[in-house]
C-alpha cells in the first residue's frame with residue numbers, strides 16, 4: 001500500500017442516503033471520489049472521502065444543490081475507509097483474478113493474477129466500469145500491441161494489458177496520487193509499464209493500437225476530439241464510465257460494440 005496512507009487521517013462528508021438520487025450521485029462522484037453507504041441504527045448514510053480536502057467542499061456544494069441532505073463531517077483513517085472492502089482474492093472477469101493482499105495465487109493454466117491492494121486510487125477491480133474495460137481488453141488486445149491507459153487510477157488496466165501481452169503500455173493520470181499508486185502497483189506486479197502524469201493527452205507521446213479510458217462521459221467526449229492523433233491505423237478506443245443517461249453523447253461515432261452493466265455503459269469505438 002502506498003506510504004501516503006500511513007498515519008494519515010482523511011476528511012469525509014456525510015449525507016443522508018437517498019436511493020432515488022443514485023444516478024445523480026454517480027454522475028457527480030464517479031471516478032474522482034470514494035463513496036460508500038454506511039448503515040447505522042439511525043438509518044443509511046452516504047459518505048464521500050477524498051485525499052484532497054478542498055475538493056470535498058466543491059462536492060459538498062454539488063451534492064447539496066442536487067438535493068441531498070448534508071449531515072456533517074467525519075474523520076476517517078484508511079483502515080476504516082477500506083474496512084468494508086474485500087481483502088480475499090476474487091475473479092474480476094473470467095480468467096483474471098485480483099489479489100488485494102498478496103495471497104500469492106499462482107498464474108497457471110492461462111489465469112492472470114493482478115496484485116492490487118485497496119488504495120487511494122480508483123481501480124480495485126470491483127467496479128462494473130473497470131470490469132467492462134477489462135473484458136474488452138481481453139477480447140481485443142493481441143500480443144505485441146501498444147496500449148495507452150488514459151486515466152489509469154491504480155493502474156489495474158495497464159497492468160492487465162501488459163500481462164495480456166502488450167508491447168508498450170503507457171499509463172497516465174492527472175491525479176498525482178494515482179500516478180504514484182500505479183507506479184507502485186506496476187512494481188508489485190513486476191511489469192514493465194510507463195506511468196506518468198498527464199491531463200488527457202498533454203503528456204502522451206506515440207501512437208497506440210488500443211486506448212482504454214474509464215472516465216466520465218463528458219471527459220471522454222473531450223478526449224475523443226484529439227484521440228485520432230494517438231491511434232494507429234485501425235486502432236480502437238475502449239471507453240467506460242459512461243452513465244446510461246449520457247450514452248447519447250457518443251451518437252455519431254462508429255460504435256463497434258457496446259456493453260451495459262447496471263447504470264454503466266462501455267463502448268468500443270473506431271475513429
Ligand SMILES: C[S@@+](CC[C@H](N)C(=O)[O-])C[C@H]1O[C@@H](n2cnc3c(N)ncnc32)[C@H](O)[C@@H]1O
Pocket residue numbers: 030031032121122123124125129130133150151152153154155156157172173174175178198199200214215219241
Ligand atoms: C474511474 S477512474 C479509472 C481507473 C482505472 N483505469 C479503472 O478502470 O478502474 C478514472 C481515473 O481518471 C483520472 N482522470 C480524470 N480526468 C482525467 C484527465 N483529464 N486526464 C487524465 N486522467 C484523468 C482520475 O484521476 C481517475 O484516476
